[in-house]
Amino acid sequence: MSQQTNPQGFDSIALASGGLDSSTVLSIAVDRGFRPLPLAFRYGQKHEIELDSLRKVTSFLGLPEPLILELPYQAIGGSALLGEGAIPAEPQDGAQAREEIPSTYVPARNLVFLSIATAVAEARGIRDLWIGVNALDYSGYPDCRPEFLKAFLETVELGTRDGATTDDTVNEPYWRMHAPLAEMSKAEIIQTAAGLGLDLSLTHSCYDPRENGLACGICDSCGLRKRGFEEAGIKDPTIYA
């Protein structure tokens, strides 16, 4: 069986973006004694700032450089995050507006990201995946819901070499998904990160940063971040434009 080596001794793959949520996941993984390979994607985002943030976060946590892979989302299309249509400002009436799926939804993004993560893991003999989905995401993005993650795990159990060849007499699936933020609000995520000593000023949330790299302070993602810090009772270290 051909298998890529894993010389750096990673024991898990963590989807990472340099944002607040996935950076907190990396911090939690390290705190629990894991050595995750941070996996990020260049997929036609309007800016590269989040990948710069990710490198700062992984360095801060003592992890090696993230693995950054290119995905052909420009040819796939279908999202405001990929340059089609306007980035939405934070809705005035959050609850009502969030009943619809935002235009920043990227078609099948977490399905694609998790599928690639599974391939990266399988090539290295790794069976643990980390993802930063959380309760807030559920309302807007279908590919962040726990039932999606559960179905995904059942799919990879059937559709990968390592999942399919696992001894069925052992009553435990091969693949394991860690979603430690699943039940958390943004404020709880921020409190968790702060409690672990993560420097949140390194992380990036803004969908629409200024040319100088500063967060816009008005997009949906900036708004959620600002309110999260307020509710957490922690000073927001972000410098907004």
Added chain:
Amino acid sequence: MSQQTNPQGFDSIALASGGLDSSTVLSIAVDRGFRPLPLAFRYGQKHEIELDSLRKVTSFLGLPEPLILELPYQAIGGSALLGEGAIPAEPQDGAQAREEIPSTYVPARNLVFLSIATAVAEARGIRDLWIGVNALDYSGYPDCRPEFLKAFLETVELGTRDGATTDDTVNEPYWRMHAPLAEMSKAEIIQTAAGLGLDLSLTHSCYDPRENGLACGICDSCGLRKRGFEEAGIKDPTIYA
């Protein structure tokens, strides 16, 4: 909702490789009145001959150029098909050797391919997917089994905008998977393609073609193709090295 246009009027996405199976699927789709967008991947295969074959097949069927997307499988690794380890010769005792998953297994390939196909479809408002998996594949590749495809469909139903927002009072899933070769042997696939008038000399099966493009005639895939034509009672138009 931002949505990429679909000016060529495709009604489905077909995973296509220029091989015998997926070319037969394209032929079946066209015969049933569909207009599939052929979707192929450049993912670090040792050769590009199959994409040349695919262009010939789509042209033969009156379909537009295939959409060919790049995937970072070189950085993912883990397969003899991607230049790691030797391409296996056809096993002498096929039945016994096929109890193991071949070294030509590419980690999570159909999961990744179908996930990207789902994204391409969703960005274009398309809900029908075609794939050329067949009974022969089941024994070797876990990501070709019907139970994998079923689980995948349940996953995308939960994890995509279009699947998740489908009216639940209608007792029909949003996404549809067409796997018309599912129950067919290689001989039956060849008979089906021949019956539809597909020029099978345009298709390519060899894992390890010579520099002049000729099929090696000895790899697992060439062996299956040869025996398929023999069992179908149809003259093999392939020129072997």
